[in-house]
Ligand code: SF4
């Protein structure tokens with residue numbers, strides 16, 4: 288339930304939940320550790336966290352409402368601005384939903400290109416998370432190592448899609464352009480670079496004893512917690528809950544691909560860290576399977592100039608780098624949606640924060656929050 | 669037993685730190701593998717891919733002619749109201765009225781580089797340019813007219 292913020296009033300008059308000796312501090316909304324404009328109101332007793340209350344709304348752009356005034360071709364680009372690190376996968380979810388409503392058959396070539404791009408996006412997103420995660424616990428160098436590989440992916444995206452982050456490459460019925468002639472070669476170069484560098488990740492961070500001590504046994508989530516808060520993605524899989532949409536409800540060609548759903552059972556920060564690292568390797572596996580097998584054919588299905596979804600409700604879900612993204616469209620039969628709802632993974636993953644770090648020390652808060660991989664514009668649309 | 673574990677921990681810690689420092693040392697001695705770009709000093713050699721979406725432009729040929737028919741498809745396709753097509757009526761040599769473009773006003777500050785207008789244009793009159801340094805001192809400079817003054821439509825484009 289929304290409650291008026293307590294921060295502005297005189298602190299001495301605020302009824303503190305922890306009673307005598309507790310105090311409140313604000314982290315954010317402008318704080319490097321919160322990865323965006325997230326505002327945490329933290330009640331502390333000494334160094335121990337008693338309560339955390341996230342305040343949202345600093346980057347609310349009412350994307351759902353905006354989408355209601357855009358046509359089915361136009362609204363897709365807006366969703367790049369939700370979870371900008373998996374912009375491509377967001378666009379994919381919207382395109383899938385429109386295709387489901389219109390019953391458009393997507394050509395095989397377009398499906399393969401879409402999946403390739405999705406997996407490259409996932410790797411890029413996890414790379415950035417890895418660098419930011421190491422920075423959250425105080426290691427600065429890994430950030431640049433991660434950006435080296437990520438930059439290679441961004442260059443590939445730039446060449447084929449025309450932009451580095453907000454690509455808008457998906458259109459209902461396929462993809463906007465065919466892949467660039469250099470695409471396959473550059474992806475192979477990337478695979479080679481990745482394989483020659485991935486051991487550095489373990490040497491620099493994973494094996495480091497300081498890092499392990501800060502991650503192991505911190506922020507433990509049980510499978511019940513994860514399910515009851517509705518967490519998805521690596522956060523849930525770190526606690527042993529199988530929830531990969533690509534496996535459970537395959538879309539596009541995922542049912543024909545060979546890859547494993549990564550599961551860890553410890554449920555602590557380190558487990559979530561390992562899940563993401565291993566997921567990158569699985570994405571590499573998918574890219575390797577597809578890169579030489581892009582079928583010939585059209586990259587876009589023939590669609591009408593004006594798309595009109597039939598009257599009804601449509602729901603699709605995809606697995607983004609952060610978890611399950613659902614797109615729900617209610618159509619009245621016109622050219623614009625009557626209502627759009629996005630079920631974003633970040634919001635549920637943030638909700639568990641209070642439960643996760645209650646009773647822990649404030650020094651662990653940032654490290655544990657880093658493993659949730661929050662992207663604030665995704666939480667606060 | 670506690671002492672043994674303690675000493676093991678200490679040596680494990682030193683080993684893991686040494687592994688990490690070895691990596692750092694490697695890059696310290698291998699300058700060639702450093703990949704940062706010296707922007708803006710490398711402006712002249714900077715190569716952007718031809719699909720890069722920097723801003724919408726309207727190409728003109730050497731006779732100052734463009735391909736835009738004034739059909740307003742781009743205006744309808746744009747999700748942000750970035751493009752405004754102002755049309756006029758030309759009198760063709762055989763005395764008929766013909767719709768033509770007067771001004772294609774483009775608000776760069778509203779554009780999200782989504783490429784939908786370029787996709788929508790039936791006569792390939794507009795395209796994306798690779799410029800990306802868009803900062804100006806005054807906001808009014810961001811409103812541009814894409815067709816050059818005195819330009820007219822190419823022969824044969826309908
Ligand atoms: S690129 Fe997109 S936002 Fe910009 S003018 Fe074209 S349609 Fe409008």
Ligand code: SF4
Nearest residue numbers: 736737739740742789
């Ligand atoms: S630029 Fe293209 S779509 Fe826009 S008015 Fe001219 S011809 Fe039509």
